[in-house]
Amino acid sequence: MSQEYTDPYHLKRTVLVAVVNNRADLRRAASEGWYRIPQRRAPRRVGADYLAFYQTSAFGSETEARTISYYAAVRRYQLLARAELMPEEADHARAEEYYFRIELGPLMRLAQPVPATTFKRLTFIHTTLERLLSAKDVKELRLEGEPFQALWSALRASRLRPLPNRLAGEWPVDIALRVRNGYLGIRLDEASDMREASEPADRWTILRIPESQIAADLEGCLRAVGAALVDLGGSLDAKPGREIAL
Amino acid sequence: MLVCRMANETRIRLGFPVKVLGAAGLRSHDSRRWQNQPHLSVSLVYLRDIFLYLERSAIRFYRMAGQLAPYLTHPDLPAFHGQLEECSTELAAIGDMARQQRVRLTLHPGFYVQLSHPDPELAARSSRELAAATALLDGMGLDAASVVVVHVGGGHENVPAALDRFARTANLLPDGVRRRLVLENGDRQFSLRDVLWVHRRTGIPVVLDTLHHRCHNPDAIPQLDALKIALATWPEDICPKIHVSSPRTAVRTLFRDGEARVQMPLAHQHSDFLHPFEVIDLLQAAVSAQLRSFDVMLEAKGKDVALLRLREQIGRYAPELARQVH
Numbered sequence: 001m002s003q004e005y006t007d008p009y010h011l012k013r014t015v016l017v018a019v020v021n022n023r024a025d026l027r028r029a030a031s032e033g034w035y036r037i038p039q040r041r042a043p044r045r046v047g048a049d050y051l052a053f054y055q056t057s058a059f060g061s062e063t064e065a066r067t068i069s070y071y072a073a074v075r076r077y078q079l080l081a082r083a084e085l086m087p088e089e090a091d092h093a094r095a096e097e098y099y100f101r102i103e104l105g106p107l108m109r110l111a112q113p114v115p116a117t118t119f120k121r122l123t124f125i126h127t128t129l130e131r132l133l134s135a136k137d138v139k140e141l142r143l144e145g146e147p148f149q150a151l152w153s154a155l156r157a158s159r160l161r162p163l164p165n166r167l168a169g170e171w172p173v174d175i176a177l178r179v180r181n182g183y184l185g186i187r188l189d190e191a192s193d194m195r196e197a198s199e200p201a202d203r204w205t206i207l208r209i210p211e212s213q214i215a216a217d218l219e220g221c222l223r224a225v226g227a228a229l230v231d232l233g234g235s236l237d238a239k240p241g242r243e244i245a246l
Numbered sequence: 247m248l249v250c251r252m253a254n255e256t257r258i259r260l261g262f263p264v265k266v267l268g269a270a271g272l273r274s275h276d277s278r279r280w281q282n283q284p285h286l287s288v289s290l291v292y293l294r295d296i297f298l299y300l301e302r303s304a305i306r307f308y309r310m311a312g313q314l315a316p317y318l319t320h321p322d323l324p325a326f327h328g329q330l331e332e333c334s335t336e337l338a339a340i341g342d343m344a345r346q347q348r349v350r351l352t353l354h355p356g357f358y359v360q361l362s363h364p365d366p367e368l369a370a371r372s373s374r375e376l377a378a379a380t381a382l383l384d385g386m387g388l389d390a391a392s393v394v395v396v397h398v399g400g401g402h403e404n405v406p407a408a409l410d411r412f413a414r415t416a417n418l419l420p421d422g423v424r425r426r427l428v429l430e431n432g433d434r435q436f437s438l439r440d441v442l443w444v445h446r447r448t449g450i451p452v453v454l455d456t457l458h459h460r461c462h463n464p465d466a467i468p469q470l471d472a473l474k475i476a477l478a479t480w481p482e483d484i485c486p487k488i489h490v491s492s493p494r495t496a497v498r499t500l501f502r503d504g505e506a507r508v509q510m511p512l513a514h515q516h517s518d519f520l521h522p523f524e525v526i527d528l529l530q531a532a533v534s535a536q537l538r539s540f541d542v543m544l545e546a547k548g549k550d551v552a553l554l555r556l557r558e559q560i561g562r563y564a565p566e567l568a569r570q571v572h
């Protein structure tokens with residue numbers, strides 16, 4: 001157990017940065033005042049005072065592409081099936097899946113949009129309004145003491161495709177990676193054993209990484225993930241490019 | 247149903263109340279003032295984020311914030327009264343999550359809930375608060391282990407009369423509300439014997455608060471005996487719970503009118519962390535006496551951090567006990 005803790009009260013006004021990769025979602029947030037996040041792919045922290053939008057390169061040559069330019073106050077949340085959320089797409093393959101519908105106040109434009117100059121692939125970022133208003137780059141938004149985010153970003157930077165918050169049978173895992181014949185589930189906790197067989201679910205292998213170790217030795221954690229992937233026959237989702245460091 | 251293991255050995259589950267201190271930024275409920283339109287839906291999303299933290303920390307007993315549904319029963323703010331209906335899906339989902347993680351959830355409304363109040367209107371308002379708390383737990387689909395802890399209230403210079411009013415008002419509560427109610431002994435009045443008196447007239451189980459018992463024990467009942475007595479008031483199919491805390495022993499510096507004053511510690515104030523050896527002694531005594539399994543709500547200012555610290559200290563100083571404490 002750590003002997004020191006971050007002051008839990010220092011996060012006064014929190015912001016969840018969501019990734020928007022199509023104009024319809026942003027338009028809906030602006031005109032209808034809501035945004036959706038699939039429940040099964042939701043980040044570990046959904047609750048926040050504000051929602052900000054990182055617009056991907058899908059926004060083409062617009063000046064807002066690859067920046068966070070807009071944010072809005074969160075008013076309420078609802079849990080709705082996709083079919084209820086978007087009745088015009090009732091035949092959608094995921095029509096029965098549940099989504100968080102986040103009701104928003106008016107969209108506000110940042111006086112100083114926050115570009116992503118080095119990060120090419122972003123996921124949800126939990127940050128504070130103070131940081132959002134002063135950041136000059138998206139990488140400045142990440143909060144210290146967020147081991148999940150650190151490992152997640154490192155896995156992405158290693159050209160893997162992690163999946164958040166999955167269930168390995170009855171076991172919730174923080175990060176999942178697809179491997180041959182199953183999944184590698186990564187649990188971030190302070191349990192002492194680093195590796196154990198996944199009894200509750202077939203096709204799952206669980207790797208436990210203490211959060212404190214991520215802060216102390218991220219490279220070592222990546223090596224542990226890499227070794228587990230090699231053991232399991234390799235990642236199915238690895239993209240071509242730089243390999244994970246072993 | 248969430249039931250502690252009863253057979254053979256005493257199992258003890260540790261929990262903490264409301265605020266999470268071990269992970270910065272996790273909030274217990276939507277605390278915005280009414281002008282900013284707070285809502286239960288926001289509290290439930292905060293709760294979902296807390297549950298993910300509880301799972302990571304292997305904590306399976308948690309007291310939710312009393313103000314989870316803000317202004318739910320405020321007589322002047324009817325716009326807030328429909329929150330439970332507005333959030334029926336979200337309540338069911340968070341209840342599913344609690345069951346999936348096997349987390350026992352409880353509530354402890356504030357001291358303004360006083361079934362014993364001599365003013366019938368205030369007592370009735372307390373009854374409405376308890377009905378709302380019950381509806382919240384019912385909406386989450388939680389079983390009978392999810393109890394609502396109350397105090398007797400004020401003595402109003404006549405403790406027997408206050409006890410009598412409490413018992414009469416409690417017996418008038420709807421069955422569903424009374425079944426979730428449990429009663430805690432006080433630290434200045436309403437001793438263990440007093441709350442047992444209420445138990446005999448209402449069937450409401452007794453939550454032993456060990457610090458309160460140390461502060462107000464006019465019958466000189468030894469702590470282990472008090473624990474046995476309190477546990478015996480609970481139905482067989484519901485795991486009893488108790489409150490454990492340590493008294494503050496450090497001085498506190500208060501600032502008034504720009505002047506610093508040092509305040510001596512008071513015995514009934516909670517300390518930041520638990521006294522590990524006192525807690526170990528209590529739990530070991532319970533295990534040695536082969537008492538039925540029970541849950542311990544740790545009322546320390548350090549909240550979850552105090553729980554994790556205590557768990558670690560039990561592992562270090564009483565490893566044989568650690569097998570039975572979770």
